[in-house]
Amino acid sequence: MEELKKEEEKSLNFLEEIIEADLNSGKHKTILTRFPPEPNGYLHIGHSKSICINFGLAKKYGGKTNLRFDDTNPVTEDTEYVESIKQDIRWLGFEWANEFYASDYFPQLYEFALKLIRQGDAYVDDSTSEEIAALKGTPTEPGKNSPYRDRTPQENEDLFVRMKNGEFAEGSRTLRAKIDMASPNMIMRDPLLYRIKFAHHHRTGDKWCIYPMYDFAHGQSDSIEKITHSICTLEFIPHRELYDWCIEKLGIYPSKQYEFARLNINYTVMSKRKLLQLVNEKHVSGWDDPRMPTISGMRRRGYTPKAIRDFAERIGVARRENLIDIGLLEFFVREDLNKTALRRMVVFDPLKIVITNYPEGQTEQLAGENNPEEENSGTRNIPFSREIYVEREDYMENPPKKFFRLGIGKQVRLKHAYIITCNEAIKDANGNVTELHCTYIPESRSGSDTSGLKVQGTLHWVNIADAVPVKVLEYDRLFKVENPASEEGDFKDYINENSLHVIPTAYAEPAIKDAKADERFQFLRKGYFCLDTTSSSEKLVFNKTVGLKDTWAKEQKK
């Protein structure tokens, strides 16, 4: 046992191995990571993997993590996104050491550019974007030098200063690194460092009309902050050569970049561009639509930070492409909610039961535990009387063998109440069952059952007289295929148009009236629910977070 535990502790992911090696060799005394979102959209579950890795690693090894907004493209970025990103990170349970912005470094980055120019490592190119693309070559053919490549450092500096001063039109000139147009790595074929944009920046306003590209901002920002381990996703592997090139030419602190495989989850999409499309084209109600894989969407739906953190921990960190089953995330949501959610009974599709031997006009208060998993969670009162609702699907006229619910002559327990016997089904002119007549066993009351009866089924129910009508929103996967991004054609062709199911009126036990926005509920035999942001005291609205595991539904499919 002891050995087994040791064995588990020894198992490190590749980033932990690198960090432990760096710490053991004395390369670093402590580590500093960073989470570098671009404020051009809301964070999604993929980002939460990155957040858990960056903050988690720092926490594990006694280091720190900076939050740095990668705000080098004023056209797409906005302060609204900055605020949502900060809220989401805190909600996940992490706190950053410093809040920085790449735009804080614009003056320094500008000096870095001048240094490269003076060293002969960068030049101003007057080519149009089409001309640059044409000379770039292809993955299998080398590119060709730009006709402006051999300008003198003096000429380049003069031109670059004038670019900064706004003397040239947007798009008319760029600053490029002078590396190698024949490099097998396309990124190294004289990459663009700066472009002219007369756009308003969310922080620097109109101060700058040149903006650094990602490759000339990110690594240097890491270096300025003395980030020890700069962790990013696989698509930046080819950029690492340029990352190192810039640091070397500039002679600045050598931050190191390491790459891991981004998170993919089936039946959804995981790119801000695609999520933005879903929002803009009204396929969803917004970034925080409960069907969205955004952190704000999952929060609204009722997912918990712990569930997401446990999920991130369990999926691990590696360099293999992956497509994780959404069921795994749901497992962690259930696991957390099972321990914390308050139990309530709610009937979605009511069928009236008259308990014919229960005195008319009598009501008794039964006690129901708030959470059987939590000793000190207390109880709530549940009224019981002659007329109640049960779930329509819990009655069958011709039940199959293993149907442990209601049918003529069958007995079931009403949760927290009595065992009843179903005697008669009342039908309307069309043959639809309108109500059931049952009798109860007085000595079978929950907690003081002396009937000696054993029943196989237990049903949830509500007392009709004080049932509270509530609205319930149920969600299904947003897409009909496992990996919409990899399908032929537009990913939007695969949207599941039945992903939202509205139950305008469900009937809840009276205790539901005390529901608070931050509380999580388990509606017995239904699933986990929480109040939606659109809920009001006049009309309670619940989101279904995730259903309970349903062995019966599985049995029926066979």
Next chain:
RNA sequence: UGCCUCUUGGUCUAAUGGCAGGACAACUCCCUUUGAAGGAGUUAGUCGUAGUUCGAAUCUACGAGGGGCAACCA
């Protein structure tokens, strides 16, 4: 017909030249006043070929397959 990168049960992920293990899923059984939760168990894997080695998931070579790279995006 370039360069980079990856390949372990259905899905993720361990193994660091020495017994292929865990989680989810699936299945069976037990338990049950939630067909939930819980408990016990079962099924199932190293992309291929050759080599190195006493011994290869791990090292080497070749091959196959997946992903990425030609935005004044990050």
